[in-house]
Amino acid sequence: MADYKEAPLSTRPRTLDPNDYFNLSPEKRRADEERAALRANLKRQYQLQLNNPLRNQPIDDPALSRWVFARANPYSHFRPTFKTSLLGFAFGVFPLFALYFIFKTDRERKEELIKSGKWDRRLCLSN
């Protein structure tokens, strides 16, 4: 398993991750403890609200609200740069004109074939 290579865009199994086995430094331990402390604090807040007998409202999740707000309001932090303008053009403007031209030429070509009698439509129900 020494030559295990993870798939592109995928992750390494935790059992093959050397960082998990060999990294025993105090910094990593301290970082893990801080993360655990944050997580425990959130768990505590949730459990207090969950088991509160006087609660009569659903518990709202501020992380969820932030996520929804961030996803719904990207325009307030939008800035026209080269990259964003290129993307906007590629997805918004270019397909419009490209599809118009493609459909127009295809239909005109077919119309020409039908008018000149070269398109065999004897067994075709949809045209």
Next chain:
Amino acid sequence: MAGVGFRRWAQALTKSKGTGISGLLSGCRAASTPPKGSLPGPFPTTPEERAAAAKKYNIRVEDYEPYPDHGEGFGDYPKLPDRSQHERDPWYKWDHPDLRRNWGEPMHWDFDMYIRNRVDTSPSPVAWHSMCKQLFGFIGFMLFMFFLGEKFPSYQPVGPKQYPYNNLYLERGGDPEKAPEEVKNYEI
């Protein structure tokens, strides 16, 4: 619920310090909007802004990494590792077990893509190159064989169909008065 709200409002009215309208107004406060600094904001530039944003999102200051500011509209939202919810421990007691997420945990920007019904980034049981070789090898082989079958068809020998009654002379509109020419489709 409305009864409770009305009672609370009346209590607040009687306890408030102001008189008249100002008492009415200050007594009841809508708690439905989030507190002031808790929604996502613009990209953090100074270290203090970074620390404040990390605290807001419940992330360690060292772990907090906003998306690079290319004007794409992310603001100060943190860039979390691109891991699917499939990879999370199925045996840990999550607060929301189907989403494998705890309450208050910062959500990935593409969280709705990484749920367990959708994209899966967990390691595959077979190596990627092996899977590719198997799939494309099979498809390529089948395509090649079908191509050969088109090029070199192989079937039982056939001839044109032979019809009785002098090649169906009457059915094909032949004159009943006239005698048809004899057609023999066999050889003895």
